[in-house]
Amino acid sequence: MKFEDQYFKSAFSVDCVIFGFDTNALKVLLIRRGAEPMKGSLAIPGDLVSINESLEQGVERVLNQSVGISNLYMEQVYTFGRVDRHPDGRVITIAYYALVNVRDYKLSAASFAESADWYPVSEALELELGFDHNEILQACFGQLKLKVQSAPIGFELLPKKFTLSQLQLLYELILERDLDKRNFRKKILSLDILTPLNEKQKGVAHRPAKLYQFDEEKYRAMKIVGGLNFDAKKNS
Amino acid sequence: MKFEDQYFKSAFSVDCVIFGFDTNALKVLLIRRGAEPMKGSLAIPGDLVSINESLEQGVERVLNQSVGISNLYMEQVYTFGRVDRHPDGRVITIAYYALVNVRDYKLSAASFAESADWYPVSEALELELGFDHNEILQACFGQLKLKVQSAPIGFELLPKKFTLSQLQLLYELILERDLDKRNFRKKILSLDILTPLNEKQKGVAHRPAKLYQFDEEKYRAMKIVGGLNFDAKKNS
DNA sequence: TCAAAAGTGTTCAACGTACACCCATGT
DNA sequence: ACATGGGTGTACGTTGAACACTTTTGA
Structure with a gap:
């Protein structure tokens, strides 16, 4: 048998796996496949990578097809290579996740290359996806959970200006547990990576919250020390 | 252009990347390539994966060729896919690391499929390796550092019976910093995953140390709580 | 008796965690 | 006036970090 x-x-x-935060829910974008293989089944956006394309270029292309944005925060998670994972031949897949910021695009935009919808993560985890995509989704969500505790990537999911409660809710959704309000604020503010704005929420039926924005300068300047470790219940 | x-x-x-612990040094196994491409250059053991082989089977095969052992602890680290990373065509590579326990094999064994040697990690990091293997080595060593702080994988590198000083030295080599003896012992013993043996070091020119062994039962039974976090200097 | 590593406790600082009430706004 | 979420401080326990001397063996 020849080498080739x-x-x-x-x-x-x-x-x-594209994560998005929609005012009060953490969501993932899933597509309904319109072509073989696995036509009709739900799946994570993805595509074959051509011979002249880097992995990251491939992901960029997929992101453009799916949400029509470039330059999202993305991270490689794991490579899945079961021999029979793809019906058309030997296809291994490199799984990434990306975070989209609601400030940058309109939900229900017509920009999707094919039928695509946002599903709450908790719901998506229960659905049956094509290929080995259940496994992939789980792995990516797991990575996101880990990452959010060691780097301030939460901001990638929020609008430029946000309240501390929004930020806390986001963390709670990612970590799948409740956080203490006072401890959360203490911790986040002590990191000194948020700039308080002279601006407040408007049109809410309660005391309006102060708006903050993420200070990337300060973040990059600081030596990364502790990470963000919130109150984890001991007895669980 | 056709799909195919x-x-x-x-x-x-x-x-x-195969890590080994040789009494007092943390080492990696590097091969000197005896065939094209990159003939003559130093490289991490690896091989093309065939169409009918899973990734893990591929790694097992490489491990058997390199150190002649199966069933090592291994972990997938990252996938490297630069378009031009391989001279023979488009070849992406999935990087793993494995940990070998000196109790299981003899160094300088004739079992290597080709010229292979153990290099101290610190030294290997300075060498020029073929392909993108410098990058791969760095990524794997980085992962090992992280992992060793959240799971007791150090034991995979030690003989069945070991002293606390050996264990500490190993951690120091992996983490590349000194640890405090008393704090280290307190921490490790408090994890309650070591069984003290009624046995001591022999033939050493000083007070002989008590031998311990890793208790896998206890480890699996315990809910993983804190991880192993040693004294990290704040001001560094 | 000397050299060399084993073994052992305490004190302090930092951090995580639990917890309850008043405030500002829209309806 | 009431409902809703915003905003704030303190006390306690746990964990990490710094630090020095005695013990046991072989040479």
């Missing part, structure tokens, strides 16, 4: 017969017969794809 | 012309023309490999 045994190898160079496989393909690889990137799949990208 | 554009895709299914790539290959993928696994590369596996």
Whole structure:
């Protein structure tokens, strides 16, 4: 058997779990496949990567097709390579997640390349997805959970100006547990990466909250010390 | 262009950084390549994965060729996919690391499929390796550092019976910093995953140390709480 | 008796955690 | 006036960090 017969017969794809935060829910973008293989089933956006394309370029392309934005925060998570994971041949896939900021795009935009919808993460985790995408979704959500505790990536999901309660809710949704309001604020503010604005929420039927924005300068300047560790219940 | 012309023309490999602990040094196994491409250059053991082989099977095969052992602790780290990273075509590689326990094999064994040697990690990080293997080595060592602080994988590198000083030295080598003896012992023993043996070091020119062994039962039974966080200097 | 590593406790600072009430706004 | 979420401080327990001397063995 020639070298080329045994190898160079496989393909690889990137799949990208796109997380979005929609005012009060953490969501993922899932597509309903309009073509074979797995036509009709729900799946994570992804595509085969061409021979002349880097992995990141592949992900960028998928993101453009899915939400029509470039330059999102993204991170490689894991590579899945079960021999029979793809019906068309040997296709391994490199899983990424990306975070989209609601400030940057309009939900229900017509920009999707095919039928696509946002699903609450908790719901998506229960759905049956095509290929090995359930596993991929789980792995990516798991990574997001870890990452959010060691780096301030939450801001990638929020609008430029946000309240501390919004931020806390986001963390609660990602970590899947309640956080103490006072402790959360103490912790976040002590990191000194938020700039308080002279501006407040408007049109809410209660005391309006102060708006903050993330200070990327300060963040990059600071030596990363502790990470963000919130009150984890000991007895659980 | 046909579908098959554009895709299914790539290959993928696994590369596996094999860490070993040799009495008082943390080492990696590097091979000197005896065949093209990159003949003559130092590299991390690895090989193309065939179409009918899972990623883990590929790694197992590489490990067998390199150190002649199966069933090592291994972990996937990252996938490298630069378009031009391999001279023979589009080959992406999935990087793993594995930990070998000196109790299980003899160093300088004749079992290596080709010229292979153990290099101290610190030294290996300075060498020029083939392909993008410098990057891979760095990524794997970085992962090992992280992992060793959240799971007791250090034991995979030690003989079955070991002293606390050996364990501490190993941690110091992996974390690349000194640890306080008393704090280290307090911490490790408080985890309650070591069984003290009624046995001591022999033939050492000083007070002989008590031997311990890792208690996998206890480890699996315990709910993983804190992780292993040692004294990290604040001001560094 | 000397050299060399083993072994052992206490004190202080930092951090995580639990917890309850008043405030500002819209309806 | 009432409902709703915004905003604030303190006390306690746990954990991390710094630090020095005695013990046991072989040479």
